[in-house]
Amino acid sequence: MNGAELYDYYASFANANTIAFPRWKPELRNSNFSWWDLATRTGFNQNHNISIQSGTEKLQSFFSVGFYDEAGTVKGYDYERYNFRLNTTYKPFEWLSIKPALVGSRRGVVDKQYSVTSMYSNLPWDSPYDTNGNLVGHRSSTWVNSVGTNYLYDLQWNHSANTNYEFMGNLDFDIKINKNFTFSSVNNYRFNTYTSNSYSDPLSSAAQSVNGRITEYRSEYARRYTNQILRYNNTWGKHNVNALAGYEFNDYRAKTLDVYGTGLSRGFQVLDVVSLPERTKGGISEWAVQSYLFNANYAYADKYLAQLSLRRDGASNFGKKYGDFFSISAGWNIHKEDWFKANYINNLKLRAAYGTVGNRPSSLYPQYDLYAVNPAAGYNGVPGLLIGQVGNKDLTWEETYTTGLGLDVNAFNNRLRLNLDYYIKNTDNILYDVPISGLTGVTSMWQNVGKMRNKGIEVAIGGDIIRSNDLTWSLDINLGHNRNKLTDIYKTRNVDGSYTAKPIIIGDRLGVAGSASRLLQIGLPVDTYYMPEWAGVNPDNGLPMWYRVTRDANGNETGRTTTSTYAQATQEKMGKASPDLFGGISTSLRWKSFDMNAVFGYSIGGKLFNYSRREYDSDGAYTDRNQMKLMDGWSRWQKAGDVATHPVARYNNTNNGNAMSSRYLESNDFFRMRSLALGYNFDLKKYKIKNLRAYLSGENLFVITKYSGVDPEIPTSDDGTILFSAGPSVYPMTRRFMLGINVSF
Amino acid sequence: MKKILAILFTITALSACKVDREPFGSMRSEKITGNPEESIDALLNGVYAQLKAWSDPMHRLGEYAGDNMMIRGSSTDAFYEFISFSRTPNNGRLTTFWDSGYKAIAQASNILNMIPQGKNATLDSKLGECYYVRGMMYFYLVRAFGRPYYQNPETNLGVPIVNGTPEDVKNATFPDRATVKATYEQAIADLKKAEELISANRGPVFASKAAAQAMLSRVYLYMSGTYETPNQTYAQLAVDYATKVINTASTYSLLSRADFMKYNTFTPENNKETIFAIKRVASEFSGFDHYYGVGGMYSNIGGMGWGEMYASAKYISLLNETGRNDWRPDNYKIVDARAAFIEPTYSKNTAGAYTEVFRFIKDDAGNVQNYVQANTTRNGSTITCTEGTDVYTLTAVDATQGIYSINYKDGKTYTGYIDYFITLNRVYPQFYIVKCSKEGENSQLHSPVISRLGEVYLNRAEAYAKLQNYPLALADLNVIRNRSIVNGGYASLDASNAGTRIDKERQLELAYQAERSFDVFRNGKALTRAYPGPQNQTAPVLANDYRVTPQSAINSYPGKLTQNPTQ
Structure with missing residues (x-):
């Protein structure tokens, strides 16, 4: 909401007469600061790649270099990547080919990123600047949220950066033993090192108590991968056999170092200058997997195809290691x-x-x-x-x-x-x-x-x-x-010594207290939500209601009543997260030298727990953060008899309407235009240019959905785990336009 | 060619490696169970280490449910439910309290199950320390999840008694919650065992014989009924155990008034009054960690801490009962020593001066109280104050102490103090609490105090009162009262005032030590919270209100775990 909307919302609280923070006066309605506009910008990305390929019978090589630069749509974040790849195939003899390869990249991030959470949560009444345009400090008495932090204040000085190098070398070779047998060997070593550091100024609230802080974090990992395979290939008559037997080994070892130092002279950024160590941590983690494998393909006249494969895998993280x-x-x-x-x-x-x-x-x-x-x-x-x-x-x-x-x-x-x-x-x-x-x-x-x-x-x-x-x-x-x-x-x-299968209740992996639970029970999908069932708003008094279900010994429902006491609500199965139908549509059009490509995605029948509404659609329970506007079709209870979707709003509401329940479980059906590209191919063959294509493309151009959150697609965590709730701080959907040129000589 | 092939296969065969990997940051249990006695010191350290994690939710659920503090508004945090008494079963903090308490029980029990008693006195003393922690955990669990002991302890439910990690965790089953009585019996049996076995006193950051006795005096006090219908057997036992501790005067003694006012700044080892505290050290905190400790809610020190909870107006007025405590830096005067743990955030204007205000509490619409800080103007001896466009002339009640009254526009007369402007959070002046901060350094470092000699005197005073032995009760009560309030001791004590006076002193003395909410209910009293803040200011919380069991504990329980009725 903007300042006026939020003011009107507060004024509509049933107990508005008890609101008494110092700035609660009619002129508050006029103060409006957009934290969204402050933090967002039009990002700018660049991507350049050059590749060269050349070769003779005995020596072939491929070389490419690339550069990518991204300035995020949330201000203060810059990402750069350089990478190269060198592949060579060397055939000194007819029976031997050696294939060394080297791949490397450097990724660097300079991070003074503006706060994503604050875009949604900061009150529009609180500006980061005072009337003279100077930054307001933390816990400012001029703010309605007078204990809020003005992240811009510390960003004057504080910053962090990280760099990631990855190198991968291969020494692969193939030995052609005879016309049927080939021995292939893949030997790969990957080394990755990640360093990050941060500087907190002695004046910043983050480090004023310790007179400045420098943090250094390093992690490095090495992965070894080797794969030795004997291949057999034979064709006789209409028969073709292609078989292999091999051994594969893959392991991982990572080492981390995590150090903080405090007490420093302003502006100095290495640990050498700190007067006190504050934290020293570091660890090692490892895993290993090995496999024995066999695979055979058989084809008869390219009509009948058959394949058989067998493998035995052993992994370090099992009690019974082999499968x-x-x-x-x-x-x-x-x-x-x-x-x-x-x-x-x-x-x-x-x-x-x-x-x-x-x-x-x-x-x-x-x-x-x-x-x-x-x-x-x-x-x-x-x-x-x-x-x-x-x-x-x-x-x-x-x-x-x-x-x-x-x-x-x-x-x-x-x-x-x-x-x-x-x-x-x-x-x-x-x-x-x-x-x-x-x-x-x-x-x-x-x-x-x-x-x-x-x-x-x-x-x-x-x-x-x-x-x-x-x-x-x-x-x-x-x-x-x-x-x-x-x-x-x-x-x-069981207690009596018998054995039964018992349902398991699990969290949603979002890691926020009060996000959705799920139920693992025989006969149900594994992504079944399990939570108190929202029963709407009591028209008489505007209080939130949930169902209180009674069940017999077999778990069959024997009755249900509504309650406005959250603690009495029973946990109910509330449907599954995954969609019934999902997929994409793509279309391409070419007219003379012009081309156009469009890709759409859709999902129907899924559900997503929009945790963020617990904070931003809270009926007045959370008075220190901005609130969402009511969406189309939503209505707020105001007087007896109102049939509404949203309970009575009160300042410092304690009715629990925003507690975890199916109230915030939403359909996340969507139809989205993932990308649209327009291109033109220039004919420049007379200039020895094989191909030149210029294009303009856009990503994420529109999405049609009734989901009230930021992004209807099921979120995943950084490590790729599927999350079943959308948290309070979702990176905004970025609409991206690209202008590009491809040239081949 | 065949040779090459042979070599290749040999290489392959040799390269078939082991895929066993072991953790670097944890120890395989087999290394300990083989010879547990060798690891006893480290395992015992682990028992205490677990108390560090446990002490956080323990403090919050005990203190926030009382009337010593207020919060500046509703909060996203699960601890808000401790304040609002909307006791929902899905509460992460409550779950942590449950799980971390039982983890300490499991760790202590596993040691007791691995190492037989009776080998030698040194080892037995360490086993005694395990018994102490286990007994204390059961007591803290039952007082949180069970109803007060005076209400049908034979039928009301306490907590399950499960002592140790089962051999086969997957197929283990656990019994339902034991009764309140059976849980107290378990706690007492463990604490008595600790009293019997502990022979070495390793200082106040470890369990000791006196720590067990101090805890037993509190446990029996909880069992000693209400003032109206006391159980004199348990009251006598509370007296007996308190006396055992008080008589070890060589080890523990009450701090002087001056030192007591700095209680929070001493490390437990340098504090003769502390019997048992859970030691925290500075190196355990880095970065923003101090935000997340108990003190971080009560103040912001050196940029660290939310500082969103303040001393309640009720507690402030208790402190001021015998005379005004003046915290103004240029006028600092503490009447009740316990006021030294409160630090209002007086704010200076841009010129560097404090602003004088008249602060009082008014009744707002809807039976809600709120603070007013109105700027004052002095004209000779006349003081006026201004709120908006309204100007009021103040009437002196006690001009030397700066106490005045105002005939407010709502037609009521309120009494308040001439003071300096205290920074507001929303509408609430920030009366920072530093009793859980500033240990040995100006930060939120704090070792939570479990037992100290001051409490033991109050245990005995209350138990004596329940035994109708008012002279001895008065003597103990005045030991504590006279220390904090110079010449503040009572002249007499009798059945008509003993309960009120003793409870009040206990509230003043043990504030911010997570005792208050239990102290109200165990004596059958109702908790009233008519002071500014978002809590329900009108409806008292009755002694039959109690916590629900965490839903996640019920969900994962192998067996039946009965939920408290949700009323």
């Missing part, structure tokens, strides 16, 4: 059959496959019983030992059995394309860090908890609607549908 996996598949190129006469069909292929793959836990050492030895386990400056983890010695691979059937059709000169895929994935031994009772001394434990099934269908249909010399227009549509169901939870012991 065996296999797959078999078959294909039938029907259009190659002699009896197949339909000439308008260019390709007709039927595919079937059955096989397994394994999955590892994200924890590195979940199988061990561990005691913590870190400072949190120490006391009075002396190290100690404290229960850290209860391990699961039996923890083993999560295994997914996939049965797949597919059909590929190309027809009418490849103008019509159709791919159909149907799959059933049965997952055994689902890995989960299961919450366990804190009475054990720990609160979670990695377990293989049960089984689930995913059934789905994927359809891709496309066609060249117009195909002529000057004009082509094609359209491709993707549809995906997946249905997930937990089919089993492994039984655990």
Whole structure:
């Protein structure tokens, strides 16, 4: 809301007469500062790449260098990347090829980024500048939120930066033993080092108590990867066999260092100048995986295809380390059959496959019983030992059995394309860090908890609607549908000694207290939300209501009433997060030298818990942060008899209407234009330029959705974990335009 | 060619590596369980280490639910529910209190299960320390999740008794909550065992025989009924255990008034009054860590701390009961020594001067109280103050102490103080609390105090009163009162005033030590909070209100864990 909207909202509070902060006067309505406008800008990105390729029979090489620069749409963040790649293939003898490669990159970030949270949360009544244009300090008595921090104040001096180097070297070689056997060796070493540092000035509130602070963080990791494969390839008559047997090893070792120093002369930025060490931390983490593998492909006359693969994988983060996996598949190129006469069909292929793959836990050492030895386990400056983890010695691979059937059709000169895929994935031994009772001394434990099934269908249909010399227009549509169901939870012991399968309640991984919970229960999707069910607003008094459901011993509902006491609300299953239907649409149009490409995405039938509304749509519970405007179709209860979506708003509201419940669980159906590009190809062959294309493209041009949050797509955390709630600080959706030129010589 | 092939396969075979990896930052349990006695010191340190994590939610749920503090507005934080008494089962802070208390129980129990008692006195003394922590944890859990002991302890539910990590965690089952009585029995049995076994006193940051006795005196006090219907058996036991501690005068003694006013600045080891405190050291805090400690809510020191909770007007007026405490830097005069732990944030204007105001509390619409700080003007001996366009002439009530009254526009007469302007947070003057800060340095560093000799005197005073032994009760009460208020001791004590006076002294003395909310309810009293702040100022909280069990604890519980009725 802007200043006036927020003022009117406050004035509409049922208890507006109790609002008494010093600036609560009619002229407050006129103060308005846009924290959004302050922090955002039009970003500017540059991307340059050059590649050179050349070669002779004996020596071929490829070299490329690139530069990328991004100034984020939130001010104060600049990202730069340089990278190069050098690939060489050297064939000293007919039977030997050696393929050294070197890849390197440097990524650098200069970070004085404006606060994303403040864009949403800071009150429009509070300006970072005083009437003279000077910055206001923290905890300013001139602010309505008089304990707020003015992040711009510290940003006068404070900054941080990080740099990331990555180098990867390969020494691969192939030995052609005879015409059927080849030995291939891939040997890769990747080294990555990340450093970050920050400077907090002695004058800044972040470090005034310690007279300035410098932090340094380093992490480096090395990954070794080697893969030794013996390949066999033979063709006789109509038979073709392609087989391999090999060994693969992959490990990882990371080391971190995390140091703070305090007490410094202004402006100096290295740890050498600090007078006191404040923190010293560092750690090492490792994992390793090795595999033995075998794969064979067989084809008869390119009509009948068969494949078999077997592999045995061992990983460091299991109690039972080894898992065996296999797959078999078959294909039938029907259009190659002699009896197949339909000439308008260019390709007709039927595919079937059955096989397994394994999955590892994200924890590195979940199988061990561990005691913590870190400072949190120490006391009075002396190290100690404290229960850290209860391990699961039996923890083993999560295994997914996939049965797949597919059909590929190309027809009418490849103008019509159709791919159909149907799959059933049965997952055994689902890995989960299961919450366990804190009475054990720990609160979670990695377990293989049960089984689930995913059934789905994927359809891709496309066609060249117009195909002529000057004009082509094609359209491709993707549809995906997946249905997930937990089919089993492994039984655990009851007090009476019997064993039953018990539902598991888990968090949403957002890491914010009071975000959504989920329920793992047999027969339900694994992403089923579980929370108090919102029953709307009581028309008589405007209070929030939730359902209070009673159930019999078998869990069947026997009755439901509403309550305005949040603590009485029962936890209910509130549907699943994932959509019923999702996919994309892409279309391209070419007319003479012009081309145009557009890509759209959509999702229907999913739900997302919009946690941010707990703070920004809080009916007056949170008076120190800005609030959202009511969306279309929302209404606020004001007087007895009002049928409203939103409860009565009160200053310092304690009705709990904003507590975690299905009130904030929203449909996140959307239709979005992901990108649009327009290009023109110049014909400059007479200048020895093979191709020159200039283009203008835009990303994220529009999104149609009823979701009230920033971005309707299911958010993921930095490490890629899917989150089931949208937090209070979502980076704004960035609409991006690009102007580019591609040249080939 | 075949040779090459052979070599390649040999290389492959040799390169088949081990895929075992072990953590660098944790120790495999097998290394400890093989010879636990060797690790006893480190394991015992771990028990105390766990108290560090536990002490944070412990303080918040005990203190915020009382009437010594107020908050400047509703908060996003789960601790706000401790203030608002909207006791929802999904509360992260409450869950942490539950889980971290049980983790200390598990760690202590695992040691007790691994190491048999009776090998030698040194080892037994360490086992005694484990018993102390376990007993203390059960007591703190039952007082938080169970109803007061005087209300049907045989049927009301306490907390589950589970002592140690089970062998097979996946298939373990746990019993439902024990009754309040059974939980107290467990706590007492553990504390008595600690009293019996601990032979070495390693100082006040470790458990000791006296720490066990001090805790037993409090536990029995909680069991001693109300003033109206006391249980004299338990009152006598509270007296007995208090006496055992008070008689160890060589080890513990009350600080002088002057030193007491700096109680928070001494490390526990340099404080003769502290019997047991959970030691925190400066090196455990870096960056913004001091924001997140207990003191960080009560003040902002050196840029660190939210400073959003202040001494309540109720507590301030208790401090001023026998005379005004004047915190103005150029006029500093402390009447009640306990006022030294309050530091109002007087603000200077741009010229560097303080602004004189008349501060009083008025009744607003909707039975809500609010502060007013109105600028004053002096004209000879006449003082006027201005609020908006309204000018009032003040009437002296006690001019030497700066106490005046105002005939306010709402027709009421309010009494207040001439003071300097205190920075407002929203509408609330910031009466910073520093009792949980400033240990040995000007920061939020603080070692939470669990037991100190001052409390033990008050335990005994209350227990004597419940035994109707008013002369001895008065003697103990006056020891504490006279220390803080010069010549403030009472002349007499009897059935008509003992409860009020003792409770008031306990509130004054033990404020910000997480005791207050329990002290109100265990004696059957209602908590009234008619003072400025967002809490419910009108409805008293009755002694039958109690906490719900964390929903996540119920969800993950292997067995039935009965929830408290949600009323």
